[in-house]
Amino acid sequence: MPIAIGKEDEMKVSEIVGKLNLKVFSGEVGLDRKISGAYVSDLLSDVMGNAEEGMVWVTLQTHQNVLAIASLKELAAIILVKNFEPEADTVLHSYEEGIPVLGTDLPTFEIVGKLYNALK
Amino acid sequence: MKLVFEIARGDFTAAGKASSGIKKVLKQLLVDPKTIKRIVVAVYEAEVNVVAHSVGGTLTANISGNEITVVVQDYGPGISDIEQAMKVGFSTASRKVREMGFGAGMGLPNIKKNTDELTIQSQPGKGTMLVFSISI
Numbered sequence: 386m387p388i389a390i391g392k393e394d395e396m397k398v399s400e401i402v403g404k405l406n407l408k409v410f411s412g413e414v415g416l417d418r419k420i421s422g423a424y425v426s427d428l429l430s431d432v433m434g435n436a437e438e439g440m441v442w443v444t445l446q447t448h449q450n451v452l453a454i455a456s457l458k459e460l461a462a463i464i465l466v467k468n469f470e471p472e473a474d475t476v477l478h479s480y481e482e483g484i485p486v487l488g489t490d491l492p493t494f495e496i497v498g499k500l501y502n503a504l505k
Numbered sequence: 506m507k508l509v510f511e512i513a514r515g516d517f518t519a520a521g522k523a524s525s526g527i528k529k530v531l532k533q534l535l536v537d538p539k540t541i542k543r544i545v546v547a548v549y550e551a552e553v554n555v556v557a558h559s560v561g562g563t564l565t566a567n568i569s570g571n572e573i574t575v576v577v578q579d580y581g582p583g584i585s586d587i588e589q590a591m592k593v594g595f596s597t598a599s600r601k602v603r604e605m606g607f608g609a610g611m612g613l614p615n616i617k618k619n620t621d622e623l624t625i626q627s628q629p630g631k632g633t634m635l636v637f638s639i640s641i
Contacts, residue, residue, distance in 0.1 A: 429553075430611035433546050434618070446606045453521030457528065457545045474518065 395419040396504065398462045398485055401441065404503050405496065407464065408488040410471050412479035418461040423504060425497050429454055436460060443497055447471050452478035452486075460484065464500070466493045506530070508566045512555040512579075517605065520556045523564045524548040530568065536641045543619040544573060544639050550612040551577045551635060557602050558582075559633065574638040583629035590625075591617065 399416040402409060409416070421439030426432050427446055436442060438459040444451065447469050455463055456478075462485040465471065471479065471486045479486045489496045508530065510523035524545050531541045548564070555562045555577060562579030584590050591613050598608025617623050620637040627633040 427606050428609040428611070429606040430550065430609050430615055433549055434611060434615040438542075444606075448517070448605060450517055450520060450605065450607075453525070454549070457521060457524055457549055458542075 395421065395439075398441070398487075401462075401500065401503055402485075402487060405489065405499050410465075410479070410486040410488055411476040412462075412483055412485035414480075415462065415483040415485045418483075418485075420461045420504065423497070423500055424460075425493065433458065441500065443493060443500065445469050445493070447475060449474040449478050451475060452482060452484065455484045456482040462487055464489060464496060466491065466496055506568045508568070510552075510564045512552055512562050512564055514559060514561045515556060517553075517556055520552050521549060523552050523566075527566050527573075531573070531641070534568070534641075540639065540641055544575075544641075547616045547619045547637055547639070548575060550615045551575065551637075553607055554612050554635075555579050557598055557607055562632070568641070571640060572638055573641050574636065577635040578632065579634075580632045581630060583631055584625070584627040584633055585629045587625050587627060 398418045419439060420441055423441045424432060424436040425443045427444050432442060432454055436458050439461050441462050441464060442460050443464045445466050451463060452475055465488045468490045527548055528541060528545050559579035560581050565576045567574045589595055593614045594610040596608045596610035602608045621639050623637040625635050
């Protein structure tokens with residue numbers, strides 16, 4: 386389920402990078418993007434149909450269609466879990482779109498718990 | 506205005522070209538952002554369907570003053586049971602496609618949910634034509 390948060394509290398992508406100790410793989414220009422909430426799913430059509438603009442997307446998918454969806458849905462950033470790394474064309478697309486691809490060594494459950502606490 | 510995109514079989518790197526092209530045009534035409542979002546979801550899902558399931562096809566968008574109509578024509582293999590294909594969760598996608606996070610059986614339902622009108626005609630062995638429209 387998406388978490389929606391109030392506009393006045395909107396956090397920047399760079400702030401969650403610091404708070405959650407995330408790696409920044411690519412798309413640094415987008416670290417100033419504002420976060421409107423988060424969505425967690427590895428099914429691309431689920432994200433396509435239900436994520437909202439400005440959300441951070443937590444997933445284990447690393448191929449470039451992830452960036453295509455993030456760009457079409459105007460998401461704020463992508464967080465890859467469990468040490469997954471973006472594929473080369475995902476990195477390229479991330480720079481082209483200015484949407485950061487971030488990473489963590491934590492599994493989804495743990496990083497989403499931290500993200501929820503940071504955003505709520 | 507007419508925009509035409511060729512979609513090749515199995516080329517997932519190109520999935521998103523039509524939707525992102527159409528999105529750019531609609532933004533410049535100052536179409537309501539909420540409407541653009543619906544159109545983008547429908548067009549992207551249609552593109553992915555052609556890439557994942559067909560031997561290839563074309564996507565044509567006709568934009569008039571108050572409506573966008575999208576025609577997606579592929580050259581086969583066709584859908585034998587359209588009612589079944591429309592069911593959430595039903596998919597014939599390959600294992601490889603599912604591992605990428607596609608093939609969850611949400612594509613056609615997502616298209617239906619985001620369009621004002623949707624028709625699907627299909628001839629097994631020949632091809633499928635999907636037509637949808639959205640008021641802009």
